[in-house]
Amino acid sequence: MVTTGQLFPATRTDLPTFGYDTDDIATGALGDLAPEPGWPRPVLLDADFLILVTGGHGSAELDFRALSCRPGTLLRAHPGQALRCLGPQLDATVVRWGAGTLSGLDVDPDAVPAYRQLAGEDEDAVISEVTQLTVDADRHAGVPAATALLRHQLAVLLLRLTLLPIVPERTPRPETETFQRLCREVERGYPQSRRVDDYATQLGCSVRTLTRACLAVTGRSAKQVIDDRVALQACRLLAATDEPVARIGRGLGFPEPTNFGRFFTREVGVSPGAFRARREQPLPVRMVHPRPPADSPAGPGPA
Incomplete structure (x- = not known):
């Protein structure tokens, strides 16, 4: 249609x-x-x-x-x-x-x-x-x-x-492929697990391999990449919806609101409530970006 x-x-x-x-x-x-x-x-x-x-x-x-x-x-x-x-x-x-x-x-x-x-x-x-x-x-x-x-x-x-010309790949291909595989698994599983060990088991590789790949592509550890994805989803929901903060936290694997608040503040730099209160301001706080857009001025990365 x-x-x-x-x-x-x-x-x-x-x-x-x-x-x-x-x-x-x-x-x-x-x-x-x-x-x-x-x-x-x-x-x-x-x-x-x-x-x-x-x-x-x-x-x-x-x-x-x-x-x-x-x-x-x-x-x-x-x-x-x-x-x-x-x-x-x-x-x-x-x-x-x-x-x-x-x-x-x-x-x-x-x-x-x-x-x-x-x-x-x-x-x-x-x-x-x-x-x-x-x-x-x-x-x-x-x-x-x-x-x-x-x-x-x-x-x-x-x-x-x-087919448009792209920025030459600067990261060794095996690390890029491992990183992309991790991102796909994290996309499916981040509400249930933030443990690197769980993703290493699913992908059939070691925690060290995942961390090496993430450091090569993003400069951040595998644990940081996983936490980045959770924080990004929290920011999306806080900025674009009126869902209660506690409910957002529970949906992301934080049964206790205080634990979600500490996690979000550590990752983003402000509390969930402060982030929501300032959502009508463009880019109000430091943000995390687990997967920078390709060819973006902010840096290369997979989609």
Whole structure:
């Protein structure tokens, strides 16, 4: 099914689809994502997104990392990430798709860098494909037969983005692969365990191997990488939802609120309550970033 129009009418804690089937492709404007005018706080994304800036200058905070935006900036965002865009007259075209949209197609959406500043022929080609996708999504809205057309257009766009020149890999490949495997396991298991030993057992390697890989890629230990991911999720929920602090802590494996408070303060630099109270201010505190976006000004890393 092809859909257009408003993508995201409100912020929710359970990441709903707002009436879209999980396999939908939707296009719209950047303003459709804002929970209310002015982006007073981040929004939790419910699906996969490409955001192509078409006008204005400003910044996007993707998981609390500030990224400079101007025409030609491309953002690749994932379900569950916290997004806020700031800047006068910052316009962008947004493409949204569900988990099953690309099933059966030979394309890896996760290979697309989280942040790119396009230029020259690459920018022209991406703009052309995003524009055609948007036009066709609008022209064929509600037409089941157009689903295949949109799926293949999206696949071609993603393939083109994966073929763009990338920053040369500076980390030895075995360490990078081990780090990425750990990140995938942490993504699945961080609410249940923050123990490096548990992940080493799951991956069939030693704690020393995981720590060496994490230090090579991020400069942080495996334990710090795991704690970074938990702290990031806490920040997302504190900033973008109104869930009680104690409930957020319990969902992240802290039965006692005081233990969650100590953990969060140690990792982020302020208490959960103080972080929430300052969430309407851009980048109010020091933040942790377990996986820096590729090609981001803040440093390289896997998606």
